[in-house]
Amino acid sequence: MGYDFKASEEKWQRIWEDKKVFRARDFDEKPKFYALVEFPYPSGAGMHVGHIKAYSGLEVLTRKRRKEGYNVLFPIGFDAYGLPTENYAIKTGIHPRKVTDMNIAKFTSQLKKVGYSFDWDRVIDTTEEGYYKWTQWIFLKMFEHGLAFRDKTLVNYCPSCKVVLSNEDSQGGKCDICHSDIIQKSKDVWYLRITAYADKLLQGLDEVDFLPNIRLQQENWIGRSTGAFVNFGVRGTDEKLRIYTTRPDTLFGVTFMVMAPEHPMLDKYKSMIGNWDEVEAYRAECAKKTEFERTQLVKDKTGVRLSGFTAVNPVSGKEIPVFISDYVMMGYGTGAIMAVPAHDQRDYDFAKKFGVDIIEVIKGGDISVEAYPGDGEMVNSDFLNGLTDKKTSIAVMCEKLETLGVGEKGVQYKMKDWAFNRQRYWGEPIPIVYCDDCGMVPVPYDELPLKLPPMENFAPGSDGESPLAKVESFVNCTCPKCGKKARRETDTMPQWAGSSWYFLRYIDPHNDKALADPEKLKYWGQVDWYNGGMEHVTRHLIYSRFWHKFLYDIGVVPTSEPYKKRTAQGLILGPDGVKMSKSRGNVVDPNEVVDELGADVLRTYVLFMGDYEKAAPWSKESVRGCKRFIDRVWGLLDMVTPETEYSKKLEAAFHRTVKKVSEDIEDLKYNTAIAALMTLLNAIYDEGSVTKKELETFIGLLNPIAPHVTEEMNERLGNTELLATSPWPTWDDAKCVENEIEIAVQVNGKVRDKIVIPADADADAAIAAAKEAKGVLAFTEGKTFVKELYVKGRLVNLVVK
């Protein structure tokens, strides 16, 4: 009788839900295990196969953990604020709340149909008042501690649509909607001072177990560099032109300086600069370029040499020319650099184009051809001459700078403060009030959540304002401090806000007194294992570590790092080997697979298709192979004998497979775990029968991967305890080996025959047997043995002449 996957999957999903089999219990005596997967954005398109692969990994691990006796927390929720929902609402007129609820309902039913063992009593939705109340609460705490602040920035702005655009919506310098030229506009925006945590975020990486490439990406993102700040003089003034450099040792090679076009000092000395109109023209040209263009295009160096404005090297006293150029960014360092063309390729290119001197200060390269960034003996450098060690030269120079009072050691980060606002409706309102007398005043904690007001039209407001600016009843309020008339902040928080602390809310999702009960936070502690996509290992992962570290510093959470371990799954590509996308038409819908072949097949396939951490293309044919596997497993029911022990023939194979599957699951090697089960299944079919004990072990191992079919089989075997809660199979190392083994016999490194010997045979016995082997004699006849090796359990190698 064939396996009716539809009826079986529905049946077991209902039983799991009714009995709350996968509920996590606060304060249970069992050891706890907290596994986290990245919660989905509930888009209208429904689930993607990528979600299935991402969730199936830890799904298997947590099902194994429960069988091993752990109290497992494996939650799911929805990261539901965001642009697609808002755009859909603008287009259709349906309220984002309604759209979100519909999409969440759809995702929930789809997730349940795959049979995931989530704790459905802990579902969270970042757009719910009970949730975003605490997102706002954390924001206010940050505001209190000076970590949330307002500052000017340049934004991409479309003067025709009057909206602020993201870099993605403004590529090529044109507005995506009306195609008019985009300008860079100065605007006051909210920032979170993540740079204050740069060193903590870097050091914290030592405490956690992240995959090496994930750790590296975080380090690069933070981008710490050490060097020195140096104050150059400005001829004819008391002004200091401050720069940052990682190579203070090359100070004697400075032949010019470059300032960012936006550098504020330029305006201050406008009257000194003889060619001001040239400066203004260049600035206008740069302002037109988006940040995207300015950094993406590697192009010819452009710039303007300032006339009448020169700098003075504070160590050598030499007068040097100053340029402005857009290869120097206002956002990094001090917005100005000392240029050492002999030892920096960018400065070299610039010097060649503008005819500036190039002075060698480090020997070793050929500066008539290109810059030499390497190490070597210092020359033309006064007190540094003759030094060969970079570190020493830098240290000597820094000391000199400090003695002269013209500079000091310094540290810089690539990471910038986090621009924390959007001019959009569907996000958490920023709970701040502007009062003419009191300035920025936080909304009192007991008035949280500051609710999103009901609205009809969610299109962005005019002049780059949020749609909320149009709602008078929301904007106009009284100052919580003095009671006078005041205005509310109308910007909302960015997408990343709600996901920066969601893992804490799962621990106590319904608490209305605190973001979570401290005792529960202590019980569940760190997330033991967090799996998600590579695309989130910089932004989301850093942002949430930052929030967590802040909450730790103010005593809200008990650990300094949120995640003990982080891994990432590889993408599922389309059948054509390219990333899935609607426009390519190569998207695979997981729901169709569930309907046609069953959830167990889908789960097995996404784990079997290849290395879990690497990208692999979807193959419709290979999915069928997994279907065959599941059906063959079901077929075992027709072969059961009542014995309650392993059969002699298969005992070692069973012990080996239990070991292999147990270890592979811990290591994200699901593909080889499943392959081992397939191999064992083939061996059973070769035998033609399976004992009850054997079958129970087999379905026990397969249960986390294919829970429905195995649960059904377990029931048919007459067992009343759910497989999901019965113990994980064990193995005995001593029983993993066969009595007799087959080894290869090589002559001069080439395999010539195979022999069967007792597993415990010693070298002499193995070599003696090997010399007799038929395939070997032909190659050793009439030769002398030079060397004879036996690698235990592997092979014999006979070296002859």
Add this chain to the structure above:
RNA sequence: GCUGGUGUGGCGGAAUUGGCAGACGCCCGAGACUUAAAAUCUCGUUCAAGCAAUUGAGUACCGGUUCGAUCCCGGUCACCAGCACCA
């Protein structure tokens, strides 16, 4: 450009303290069952030569170390990812 990673059959991929390359699955071929097809089962399936036993070649390419190299070392090429004028 920089940093990291990868390169194995027709395809997805196994195998590393240096020890039988190609596990497992897909595709493909042959056979069994069937009125037939599907499904299922059995066998074969790296390439080349041979009816065959077998022999030779083979883990991107070139070279080295070793009794023995997919694995270690040196060089070259290709692809992927992240960062990208970061001073």
